[in-house]
Amino acid sequence: ALQGVRKISAYDTDERPTPFKAVTTYNNFYEFGTGKDDPAKNAHTLITDPWSVKVDGHVDKPGTYSLDDLISPHTMEERLYRMRCVEAWSMVIPWVGVPLKDIITRLGPTSKAKYIRFETLEDHKQMPGQRRRVINWPYVEGLRLDEAMHPLTLMAVGLYGQSLPNQNGAPLRLVVPWKYGFKGIKSIVRISFTDRMPRNSWNELAPNEYGFYANVNPEIDHPRWSQANERRIGEFRRRKTLMFNGYGEEVAHLYAGMNLKKFY
């Protein structure tokens, strides 16, 4: 179990957490196969210790950090967040992690840094799903720097009080609860501060279906299905999807004046 975790956060939802078993057996992590149960079956080949993260770009303290160097200077928190997948299902997950803003502040982005870019490990031996080019490996995601600095944005290292299971993106993954789940890039090995909007893997694969922002938005349908409602895992009937996944009060100001139909 993870030690020194601050338990109660102002951002916790009061909804019932999705059972641990569902959270750890129903995953999209194509590095270990495209079936929902593939990651839980195949991710045991991933070696998460030792783990290092390369930090580069427009930043004062670039370098290669061990997982411990990156996380331990900060207080870990438990956050009970909703997670809405772009495939119209959702979960409630008790993540453990460090607010990304704490890490960013310590690394010290320069004034040129406008975006942050994350990269997943690429290793065809540890990640057998990468032997087929379903995605242009490595998986890449990005945020605008102000999104990354938002207090809701979490660098997760655990869930349910213990270290992340491999299939959930061990040892280090992003959690951005007002965005579709695919923004939550897993098994991160590189963090770059850039002046230009980075590409992101799903956008590259199908630009008309997946945008850079990927904010949860019930009004803007995926071309092949409605995003107006979702199935909470464990429930039978669908429920209405909330704007910004219910975090509108906290994050709507980030997108003031933007046409969300265009920047989806």
Next chain:
Amino acid sequence: MRLSLFYQKAIVHLLALLPALWLFWQGWLLYDYQDHALTANPIQYINQYTGDWAIRLILLGLALTPLRQVFGWNRLIQFRRMIGLYAFFYVMLHLVNFMVLDHFFDWATIIKDVIKRPAITFGMIAATLLIPLAVTSTKGWVRRLGKKWIKLHQLIYVIGALAVVHNIMMVKADLREPLIHLGILIILLGYRLARRAGFTYSMT
């Protein structure tokens, strides 16, 4: 020694029913709070599972005539109606899952999906076209319709193509299986075009 037609048909019935029986068994385990294979999102799993079996049986039905002609297995014709009706059965399970379990009779959403989303439009057309074929599959209808029956049942070529296109369009990124389906469809329809153009091939 050859099994009598009765036993042969019994075996084909059992094989065609196995995927459905397995699904109902897993559904029972889920209902009984036991470990099951339907994942944490069973409705989505059933959707894909019934769709996959529907396509496999449609393709199998389309393969019977080429197999019969190329290998001289004339008795295959005796299983064609059965395979066709099982394809219809899996299509209906797929459709019922979509309308009842997935959308729980939310007709507004269902109708919007069918109209707005080509992938679903194609799937729905394929399923609808299969209904008259299932209805006219009896001996009585074959007799009544005569030559028109053959024309009508050639709709299965269109249905097969629509089903495979629907399959390709529904997949997010991993196209391997739907492309295998497409390859098989191209071979089976190409065979018929070639034969119509006068090419014949027989192993016997």
